[in-house]
Amino acid sequence: MDLALFVLLLVLVAVLAGLVGSLTGLGGGVVMIPLLVVLFATSIPVAIGTGFVTILATSSATGATYVRDRLSDIRIGMFLEIATVPGALIGATATVFLTHANLTSALLIALGVVLLGTIPVVLSRRNVEIPVEMPQGPVARRLGLAGVYHDRSLNRDVPYRAARARPALGVMFTAGVVSGMFGIGAGVLKVLALERSMNLPMKVSTATSNFMIGVTAAAGAGVMLAAGYVNPVVAAPVAIGSALGAFLGSRLLPRLRNRTVRMIYLPVVLVLSVEVILRGLGIA
């Protein structure tokens, strides 16, 4: 393929990934990585390294708005990063070792299975805007994991308190390993821990997950970049396209219903997961 056309297509596909990533709060890597492998014949470790770039661009583009509007809870996000960051370092290191051991087919199959695994979680995501109050655990109380945000749709300030901090740390460590290993944001797991373990409101969970995704991705990207698994000529157009897509997504999000977003996400991820698994098995 001609170089200019290749770069243009990378930008366009990254716009799509950034759009889906910001609309779903999942970071965009789930779409970008399989597309890099399937459409652009990129090797799996370079695709994973580029996935981190997609997440970093998406998270920074949308995260600025969430932080400005006080929707991202910096205190809770920082506390949970103590689990996601070491997880991501372990995951990314494992990917490099699997690549050195010529086990990239196993990595592809595992990636496909992880992508398929996000589907039931996205489907089962609860639709409770503001959860019922739960008692705070000792860790959450000691660190003051609580806050207030202004809900524009309800037109009032909503106070909240994080409930169970310890189980959330366990889920976040797993999310970090998955993120580091496959170059995806693992936002599904992060939102799950924030909503269900910590009992945070939906908007705070989504915004705080986005805040954390960037830091987790920086951990994985740092390892993959320093290990030489990020190709800048592939990653640069992807970063530009992802940021553009995320910006468009943040404009579109208020006009879209949750259900519409899921209907976009599910078929795309289903097809890509199957394709990636088939490639890993040497069938496609």
Next chain:
Amino acid sequence: MTTATVPTDVPPVVPHPLPDRAYERMTLVLRVGLGLSLAILGAGVVAYLLQNRGATSSHILSNNPILSYLSFGGLASGLADGSVGAVLTLGLIVLVATPIVRVASGLYYFRKGGERAMTGIAFAVLVLLLLGVLVIGPLIR
């Protein structure tokens, strides 16, 4: 979308809420970091296309220029020579550094607020992030 019982009767316990300035600084870090990295990467892509007219995608996929610029000396001499690969690498480094600077900014405000536990947590996160870039990555290359 449903709205369950709202906990309006229970005020949140935030011992030292972060000042507005902390949120403003972190927003600024994200915007400047992303803008700067995209500007560098955009300029790098245009220069790369102009330098490699007529090349194909297989050229990109089989040649990863980043390997020459992963040390500080390699990157500095590449930038001094006007190498496009070095420029693109610099753009990626700025992109990766943006959330790390955000964590450092959080550390600063937690410390300023006298929150020892949160300062310790932010410091540990920062050390782990730097460990990944400066130690683990180069070790397993």
